[in-house]
Amino acid sequence: VACAWFGVHWLNSSENWVLASGLNDRDAVFQYLSCLLWAFCQLGVGESPLLPTNKTEMVLNSVVGFRSLVTSATLISTMSGLIAGLRKLREDEISEFRLLRRYLQQNSIPHALGQKVTQFLQHQYAARQHERSLHMHVPLLSLLSRPMYQELQFERHRVALSKIGVVRELLEGDGVHCLHTLHQMASESLVPILGAAGDSIFLSGHVAKSSFLMMTGRLCYYRADSSEILDDTRWVAEMCLWAPWVHMGDLEAQDTSELLSLDADGFCATLGHNWETQRAASRYARRFVDAVQKQSFLSDIFVDRNSILDPTPKHEE
Template sequence: MAYATAASGTSSDGSVGTSGSESMRLLRVFRVVRVARLLRLLKVKWLLETIGDAIPMSDYTSIVARVAQMMAILLYLNHVIACVFFATTTLGSYKTSWTDRYVEPGSDWRDAYMVALHWSLTQFTPAAMDVQPQNPLERAYTISVVIFALVGFSYVVGDISSCLTQLRNMSETSSKEFRKLRNFMRMHNVPRQLALRVTKFAEHAYSKQREAMPMSKVTLLNLVSEQLLGELAFEMNKPFLIIHPLFENMEAYATILLQRLCTKALVTKQLAHNDFLFVSGKQAEAMYFLSSGQLLYKKSMSEEDKEYVQANLDWVTEPALWLSNWEHLGTAEALGESVLISINAETFKKVVAHSNPAYIRVIQIYARRFLVWINEVPLHELSDVFQKELIEPQIRSFVPDGMLLGRSPSADLSH
């Protein structure tokens, strides 16, 4: 009889046990709220990580963003804890609650929330305040928050401390390197003007390197297969290469070859303002694509004959790939900080030699047509610079039509 009474929630005098059923309902509500809040927290964390991955950031910026992310998560956690602590005043049938003692009667709910938020923050830090739980429900909630804070506070503080240590190490490393550079200049009596130029460019290159994060700095990429590295390098450099019709054609019909070229033959080159890429009379060793900045090209035959090399529009010294004795016809100088992608001629030939024989033939046809055209150009019109808007139709006509139309390259082998 006693079991039946307890199960039905009815007392011995026939009254309904509202206290027990209300407690069970409140426990279920707490459980649902807790799960919902945790899911929302995971969603916020995922959203912050997604935003961080979508924005290009240097090592320094990413560490600062990580600290900001941890602070945001900590504030959100305290907001949730404060809201639940505030909600405990409306649950149960206790005579007193913390709001009755620590919040002025008739105060706005914002005042009570600020007190609850302050109380929540003190559970995660060594700080203290005079707000204390006033009934068993508030006491139980306070104990659970303190236990959670023991782990949560240690995790957040440890993560933030680790990030700040990384920032300090990065700052010390850069300061040490630039101090060594200045000492080197002073010990070797480098003229002040030149020393300032070297230091300024070193600072610019160092900041660019931190922002760009080259593949050599990513240790985990050493574990990636050669094919995946080729695909990665291909995707990074493809936008600059396919402005040339031959490399555009490679992307469509010889992707593996272009990936190998990106991995083995491509080198990134940085120039400071007024640096020379090459000078007149020097033998060409590479073909260049400008990824950022601008170059000024002057022919040696005429100082008034100038050309500007634009990023993602022009390419330089293509004959170096097809001739072994091409000498630069002028001088190329950087106008501001510039970044170039160079294709080494010798490495290009070695990579192509181990590619698909059919596409080797395609490249041979293109090279033969290109050299016939170069030999027909008057000497005073020859240049190291090839401007896309002027030369693209001519260069595109050298690529075998069968490849462009999607047919087998064997159709063009007889041409």
């Protein structure tokens, strides 16, 4: 715009704004800065002393002025919409937590529990606003075909599932049927769950029905008089995928934690649909159970990858 304003004076050499303002004797840098200042003034941020002196310059001023008016109106409208949206989000948050406090008071909830619930919901509310939660819902995904949705869910959790030895072995092959079975398993047997600080994920003596993997947060496993802080490198209670299992200890969330829960019955049933995956799972289960039985004590967090590696070369299968 600034260059167009300067260039228009060449259309009329006898009468133009450059001659009228005395810029014809100034250096190029001063002329450019003067034109740039004029362009900024068209947005309504000030008044420019550089006025049009002929019809052509008047037309250009009118066009640029109209364009600046539209730009300013659009900018103001957009900013107003953003501010209104932020204000609504804040008002919604205040309203929802006001209802929560009223609910806690009317039901005579103990202060300690009410504080715990409030802090947890504040964390979840913030996570939802920033779309960081595993529970984020994308309505558009409902339009996907079932096979494509299953593949999407598998790829979403591929890294987590690859920490299970049999899944890693199956992925080393290129069987289409095996991949289809793994896609189905990821879609039907994996469930994201959430644990607040102090929540028990499972307790000692209970029958294990799922294996768990920490995604975010902090988990602690208690067994007898010992405790261990867990990381995201191994599945907890993986033994229940291969044999009936009773939890040997307690798993507790020490901070708000997101986990993946792998249903044992669904996992076994899905792998059993295909003879290749069923055979691989059967071999792996025998090795896993044998390795567990060799341990001096039983634990839900047993993992010994070296003892359960498949000793059978691929070409001998």
